[in-house]
Amino acid sequence: MQMINDFKIDAVCHGMTPILPDVDGSDPYEIPKEIGIFHRIDSSNDLTSDMIVQRIIRNKFLFEERNKKKEAKEVYIENMIRKQ
Template identity: 35%
Template structure:
């Protein structure tokens, strides 16, 4: 059925002619304390298969990665912002020193980077 968190009843197995009920998780996320085993019927009927999905990805892992990447993004953007402020200040200093307009200062500064 391709469903998550579905409790399997014996009537479902008969109605849908299930031959295998697979759980492809490396992490026992379906085993909640105090809750019935959602795979009990399949296990009792001998059609339950535990399949190693090859991935240990969890919601917590994804959240941690998002937070880490956001921190990297913020550091990178802070660095860019400091460079932009320095460039702006240099442009203003050049403009004030030369007494010229900003456009000619930009053109002159731009040619020094080539």
């Protein structure tokens, strides 16, 4: 409560993800809920950390494949120039 007063906090928000208890098992939002400043926010975004990781992996693979093709093309052109 001290921090809420010191920093003049008038809203504490959390998305629609599950609220995990603190290490001692208590609700981390207990005080904001008690004083009526806690709000759930629905961002309507279904993006998860797993989806982000999968996207990174997929893009890394595509990047590597694209660069292999570029490198092969450069080697081919270099060989053609040397033959001339």
